[in-house]
Amino acid sequence: MTTGLRIETTGHPGPERAAAVLRVVDAATEADGVRPLSEHVLLHLRYGGAAHARDVLGYAGEELVAYAHLDLADPAAGAVAELVVHPAHRRRGYGRALAERLLAESPGGRLRLWAHGNHPGATKLATALGFRTVRELWRMRRSLDTPLPEVPVPPGVRIRAFVPGQDDAAWVALNARAFASHPEQGRWTLEDLRTRMREPWFDPEGFFLAERESDGRLVGFHWTKVHHEDEPIGEIYVLGVDPDAQGGGLGKALALVGLRHLRSRGLGAAMLYVEATNAPAIRVYEAMGFTHWDTDVMFQSAQ
Known part of the structure; x- marks a missing residue:
C-alpha cells in the first residue's frame, strides 16, 4: 500500500523539477549500479521533449521521490515507459502506484515497461501486475x-x-536506411542528432564515417562514446552499414577502427548494446572478444 504518495502528470517538468528528477536518478544509479533511465529520457529531461512525452512525478510530502516517463508516440504498438523510485523510499508501494498511473494513461491499457539491468524489484513489480517479458537488450x-x-x-x-554541419543530413539518411526495422534507432531525426552533439561527451573525432572513394557516398559509420559516470568505459554507441554495402566486412572494419580509437584514449574496456534475438550480431561481437555483461528487459501489459 502507498503511504501518502501524490502523483502529478505533466509535460516537460521544467528545469527545477527536472533537476530534482536527475537527483533521484543519480541516487538510484549509485545504489543499483545501473542507470534506471535510458539516454533519450535523460535528454528529454535536460533539453525538453516531444509533444507525445508525459512525465509522471511522485511526491512524498513536498519531496520528489519517484519519476516515470511515458512515451505515447506509437499508440498502436502501445505506450512505452520507464520509472525510478529513490532508494530511500522503496518498498512503500510507490513503484506500483506509478505503474498503475502509467497503465491508466496508456491507450487501451497497452503499456511496455523497461527495466534496466533486469533489477529484481522491477521484475517482481511487473509480475505482480501481470506483465510478460517481450524484449531483451543485452549489454556486452x-x-x-x-x-x-x-x-x-x-x-x-x-x-x-564526422564533420559537424557538413555530414548531419547525410548521416541521418544513412542511419534511417541502416536501421529501417529498428523500433527506436531508425526514427532518429536531425534534432535527435544535434541534441546529442550538444552533450559534453560528443567528440567528432570518435565518430567515424565510411564513404565510397568514387563518389563520396556514405555507406557506413561507427559512432563511439565515452562514459565517465563510474569507471571510464568506451562504447560502440551506434554502428551501421548501408544495406547495399553489407556482407563485405565493412561493419567489422568500422568496429575495429572505433575500438582502436577508444584504446588510444587510454580506456581499458568497451561495451555495446545488442538485441538478445540478434544472433548473427552477437556471434560477430563474441568473435571480437565481447561477452554478455547485463540485460535490459521490456515487459508488456496483458491488455
Whole structure:
C-alpha cells in the first residue's frame, strides 16, 4: 500500500523539477549500479521533449521521490515507459502506484515497461501486475587491453571523421536506411542528432564515417562514446552499414577502427548494446572478444 504518495502528470517538468528528477536518478544509479533511465529520457529531461512525452512525478510530502516517463508516440504498438523510485523510499508501494498511473494513461491499457539491468524489484513489480517479458537488450563488454584482430577496410572505401554541419543530413539518411526495422534507432531525426552533439561527451573525432572513394557516398559509420559516470568505459554507441554495402566486412572494419580509437584514449574496456534475438550480431561481437555483461528487459501489459 502507498503511504501518502501524490502523483502529478505533466509535460516537460521544467528545469527545477527536472533537476530534482536527475537527483533521484543519480541516487538510484549509485545504489543499483545501473542507470534506471535510458539516454533519450535523460535528454528529454535536460533539453525538453516531444509533444507525445508525459512525465509522471511522485511526491512524498513536498519531496520528489519517484519519476516515470511515458512515451505515447506509437499508440498502436502501445505506450512505452520507464520509472525510478529513490532508494530511500522503496518498498512503500510507490513503484506500483506509478505503474498503475502509467497503465491508466496508456491507450487501451497497452503499456511496455523497461527495466534496466533486469533489477529484481522491477521484475517482481511487473509480475505482480501481470506483465510478460517481450524484449531483451543485452549489454556486452570486452577488455581493450587484449589484442584486437586485424580487419581490412573493403577496397574502394575510405574512413574519415564526422564533420559537424557538413555530414548531419547525410548521416541521418544513412542511419534511417541502416536501421529501417529498428523500433527506436531508425526514427532518429536531425534534432535527435544535434541534441546529442550538444552533450559534453560528443567528440567528432570518435565518430567515424565510411564513404565510397568514387563518389563520396556514405555507406557506413561507427559512432563511439565515452562514459565517465563510474569507471571510464568506451562504447560502440551506434554502428551501421548501408544495406547495399553489407556482407563485405565493412561493419567489422568500422568496429575495429572505433575500438582502436577508444584504446588510444587510454580506456581499458568497451561495451555495446545488442538485441538478445540478434544472433548473427552477437556471434560477430563474441568473435571480437565481447561477452554478455547485463540485460535490459521490456515487459508488456496483458491488455
